[in-house]
Amino acid sequence: MTLQQAIIWGRQQLSQSEDAGADVSALLCFVLDKEKAYLLTWPERELTQAQQQQYKDCIAERQKGRPVAYITGRREFWSLMLEVNDSTLIPRPDTETLVEVALSLKLPDNARVLDLGTGTGAVALALKSERPGWQVVACDHNEEAVALARRNSLALGLEVDVLFSNWLQSVPKSPKFDLILSNPPYIEAADPHLATGDVRFEPHTALIAENNGLADIETIIKQAKSHLVDQGWLLLEQGWQQADRVIDLLFKTGYKKVNRWQDYARVERVTGGKKASAERD
Ligand SMILES: C[S@@+](CC[C@H](N)C(=O)[O-])C[C@H]1O[C@@H](n2cnc3c(N)ncnc32)[C@H](O)[C@@H]1O
Numbered sequence: 001m002t003l004q005q006a007i008i009w010g011r012q013q014l015s016q017s018e019d020a021g022a023d024v025s026a027l028l029c030f031v032l033d034k035e036k037a038y039l040l041t042w043p044e045r046e047l048t049q050a051q052q053q054q055y056k057d058c059i060a061e062r063q064k065g066r067p068v069a070y071i072t073g074r075r076e077f078w079s080l081m082l083e084v085n086d087s088t089l090i091p092r093p094d095t096e097t098l099v100e101v102a103l104s105l106k107l108p109d110n111a112r113v114l115d116l117g118t119g120t121g122a123v124a125l126a127l128k129s130e131r132p133g134w135q136v137v138a139c140d141h142n143e144e145a146v147a148l149a150r151r152n153s154l155a156l157g158l159e160v161d162v163l164f165s166n167w168l169q170s171v172p173k174s175p176k177f178d179l180i181l182s183n184p185p186y187i188e189a190a191d192p193h194l195a196t197g198d199v200r201f202e203p204h205t206a207l208i209a210e211n212n213g214l215a216d217i218e219t220i221i222k223q224a225k226s227h228l229v230d231q232g233w234l235l236l237e238q239g240w241q242q243a244d245r246v247i248d249l250l251f252k253t254g255y256k257k258v259n260r261w262q263d264y265a266r267v268e269r270v271t272g273g274k275k276a277s278a279e280r281d
Pocket of ligand 1: 118120121139184185
């Protein structure tokens with residue numbers, strides 16, 4: 001089987017997939033351990049028997065609906081190739097908005113930053129890659145995710161201190177943070193999207209929150225104040241229809257300069273605010 005034949009065959013097998021072309025090239029690149037350009041440059045190259053078998057196995061997995069990132073064990077986020085597994089969420093391009101907003105804030109060169117619910121470490125590692133002077137700490141309540149984020153930190157040579165913690169419970173209160181940010185679970189348990197596509201394979205603990213999807217956001221908003229410096233920022237990714245309710249919670253909890261930010265599709269993706277000065281924890 002040549003590469004071109006493999007592509008045509010794979011597309012036919014995955015005709016039910018949302019983007020069969022992208023799936024096929026990601027799986028073929030994984031099997032060959034090559035970049036996408038290789039597929040375009042060498043269409044007549046033959047796959048070895050072992051490669052053909054591995055490719056067919058990957059296609060069969062994908063036909064069952066398993067996400068490509070879980071089959072290949074990797075996903076790119078902010079140009080960083082991350083190890084991924086089914087202990088946590090596959091990082092989404094949408095979450096790059098959270099990184100962009102964080103980078104747009106005026107923070108000290110040696111800012112202390114905390115990423116809550118870090119999963120693969122995507123957000124924390126993206127920030128560290130852009131601001132090497134920042135002291136970045138990350139946490140998750142899932143031991144496998146903590147181990148995964150630590151491996152990604154090591155593999156990329158980006159120093160992030162990854163802790164096991166139920167939100168801020170086990171994070172020391174001192175020294176405090178200039179920025180706390182999170183992409184927490186925010187989907188309602190009854191959301192019909194949970195029964196479709198890749199999401200079916202992702203752990204519910206990474207996706208679903210009680211109280212109409214707002215329970216974890218509310219906990220973070222309350223807990224973060226005692227870990228922020230005066231004028232420190234809290235940033236949250238939230239669902240596309242949740243911004244008003246999150247803004248309300250931020251105001252009610254006493255945050256100032258409360259704001260919302262859109263992603264490239266003009267969806268309200270991030271909300272946040274500053275801890276007021278001289279406020280008692
Ligand atoms: C939506 S995922 C986001 C993962 C990653 N930050 C990203 O953007 O790809 C939410 C993450 O929060 C973690 N999480 C859920 N509940 C938590 C809790 N009580 N304390 C700490 N982490 C929690 C999950 O394990 C999961 O890794």
